[in-house]
Amino acid sequence: MVEVPRLRPEDAEAAVLVDVYAAGVSFPDLLMSHGRYQRKPPLPFVPGVEVAGVVASAPAGSxxxxxxxVAAFIRVGGxxxxxAVRPELTFPLPDAISFRSGAGMPMNxxxxxxxxxxxxxxxxxxxxxxxxxAGGLGxxxxxxxxxxxxxxIGVVSTEEKAALARAAGAHETVLVDDWLADVRALVPGGVDVLADTVGGGRFLDSVRALGKEGRLLVLGFADGIATVAANRLLLKNVDVRGVAWGSLIEDEPAYPRHQWSEVSHWHAAGHIRPVDGAAYxxxxxxxxxxxxxxRRATGKITLTLREESGGPVVAEQNPNREAGTH
Ligand SMILES: NC(=O)c1ccc[n+]([C@@H]2O[C@H](COP(=O)([O-])OP(=O)(O)OC[C@H]3O[C@@H](n4cnc5c(N)ncnc54)[C@H](OP(=O)(O)O)[C@@H]3O)[C@@H](O)[C@H]2O)c1
Structure with a gap:
């Protein structure tokens, strides 16, 4: 058994202490566990970038x-x-959102x-x-x-994921096998914005899928890091733009609260309904x-630390494993 250092008392004083009910399981947790993430916490470390729970104590003025x-983003240790969470990365969680759903909300x-x-x-x-x-960020x-x-429009690898993406909010879905041709049939002029959480082998076709002055948002590399020749951007008048929320909020600590307020309005208006995945x-x-x-996950996977009622955790079978799809 390896002992991981607990919080120092001086850090705890400035922080909101949160009793964790549910913790998100995220692709960055996976990459960190392999030492393949841009941030490499010193070993040993406790994974977990985000949580939801109940405030145990909070500094005055927080x-x-x-x-x-609350829901909260903590990068590692959830x-x-x-x-212990920085107050500016702690967010009020409406009663209408369960801890399980809330635990997957901040980062995605x-x-x-x-x-x-x-x-x-x-x-x-x-x-x-x-x-x-059909994934967490997707x-x-x-x-x-x-x-x-x-x-x-959502791109997914299976019919099951297509159904989930449509239930989550996609107007249309296409399967990954022939996705570019299918998207061109749906949008002959090309898409305005393409949000890419996958990268890898489909990146060049993503540039091809853009319409005039389209914007390709580089969000993640579930299938690996890709490159593109700059002449393709020139010829089509398109942009490739990086998106790194975790870096940006270091420079702009007040920004996440502003964002949470807008996302909360989206939720109140019925646009946001977190898609719960398996809970372990x-x-x-x-x-x-x-x-x-x-690649079995759908929606947002979470860990249950306490039941919503505050009672002991009752184990839940993961339907993916019951179905024997691995
Ligand atoms: N830029 C940021 O600020 C930011 C913030 C959060 C997360 N991210 C990144 O966004 C990416 C997605 O995160 P997530 O939490 O949404 O993960 P996720 O729930 O596992 O979803 C990733 C999706 O990628 C697809 N995929 C394609 N090739 C894959 C492969 N080789 N291995 C695994 N999945 C593959 C899968 O969909 P299909 O099977 O349907 O193809 C899967 O549903 C990650 O790279 C993560 O690091 C970036």
Whole structure:
């Protein structure tokens, strides 16, 4: 058994202490566990970039009180029973959102908000294409795109994922095998904004899928890092734009609260409905990571640390494993 250092008392004083009910399981957790993420925490470390739970204590002036329901982003260390969070990365969680749903919201929905508003400039009536549309970030992008009034198309690898993406918010879906031809049939002039969470082998076709002055948003590399020759951008009058929410909020600490307020309005208006994936007990966290790695995950996977009622955790079978799809 390896002991991981707990929080220092001086850090705890400035932080909101949160009793964790649910913790998100994210692709960055998977990459960090392999040492393949841009940030490499010193070993040993506790994974977990985001959580939802109840405030145990909060510094004066933070705006939070013990007992408040919150979601929070902490980068690393969330898979545990109590976390210390910077106040500006702690967000009020409406009663209508469960801890399970809330645990998957900060990173994905605030990244989707940044991508489509500020970086992508998505306008009402434009077309948005989303790769990995049944995944955690993908489903958030679909819903944020609808909230902004776009026509939203999802690219997915199976019919099951297509059904999930449509239920989550996609107007249309195409299967990955022949996705470029299918998208061209749906949108002959090309798409205005393409949100790419996958990269890898389909990146060049993503540039080809753009319409005039289209914007390709580089969000992630589930299938690896891609390159593109700059002449293709010139010839088509298109942009490739990077989106790194985690870096941007270091320079602009007040921005996430502003984003959370807009996302909360989207939720109140019915545009945002987090898509819950499988929920695992903490002891099965490695299985949760394997679901992401083996491309089995749909929606947002979480770990359950406490039941919504505050009672002990009751193990839930993962339907992917019951179905024997691995
Ligand atoms: N830029 C940012 O600020 C930011 C923030 C959060 C996350 N991210 C990144 O966004 C990406 C997606 O994260 P996520 O949490 O949405 O992950 P996820 O839930 O696992 O979804 C990723 C999707 O990618 C597709 N995919 C294609 N090739 C894959 C492969 N070789 N391995 C695994 N999946 C593959 C899968 O969809 P199909 O099977 O349908 O193809 C899968 O549903 C990650 O690279 C993550 O690091 C970036």
């Amino acid at each position: 705006g939070f009180r013990p007992g408040d329901r 898979w545990t029973d109590r976390v 929905y605030l990244t989707a908000h940044l991508a489509l508003t500020r970086r992508g400039g998505l306008r009402q009536g434009e077309t948005l294409l989303v790769h990995g549309a 489903t958030a992008l679909l819903q944020a795109g609808r909230a902004l009034g776009a026509r939203v 007990p903490l002891e099965q966290a490695a299985d949760a990571l394997r679901d992401l790695e083996d």
